[in-house]
Amino acid sequence: MKFKLFILFFLTLLTPFNSMRMISVHPGGIIWDRIPKFAVKDRVYSFLTHNQINNCYEHVESDNTLLLKCWKENRLVDVRIDIKPSYRKKKALSVFI
16 A cells, blocks of 8 residues: 555656646556546547547447457557446545646
8 A cells, every 4th residue: 555655646746736637546556547527538539549540440239339440550450449337346545636
């Protein structure tokens, strides 16, 4: 737990102060950075653009799953977007910066 607090403190030193920023550290060591409400679409678009995912075929497998087959750097890649419930098992450490 002390190590996680140290990592969290170190991250706060590296990032500019912004009262809307929230970082959550979960027991598995995964660090979740809060996306502002209504900005999720832009973040997903930015992720796809950064990874050069732009020439695709789609298949809606279910109401909660979108499958894409895309060309990237002259190769075929698979992209999967799933919506599934998440359950809290252990308490996370959350800090507003």
